[in-house]
Amino acid sequence: SIGTGKIPEYAVIHKKIQEIKEFFIEHKLTIPKVLYGGSVNENNLHELKNISCLDGVLIGKASTDFQELKKIVE
16 A cells, blocks of 8 residues: 555454464564554544554655644644
8 A cells, every 4th residue: 555545444454453463473472563554644544543453653655745744643
């Protein structure tokens, strides 16, 4: 999704994050923090924040526009 302006369905993001964390659990490894970094913006941040297993977001292109970044941070 990086750079496309489109993100997968939130259920797909949730499932993939769970799969990543389950891999670490199964192998008795420290569970990492998982960030989502594909086209995060003010319009989809609220939904991304509702994904319970998501630990944070990586703001890419939107961070180059101060007004957009300000909207996201607020």
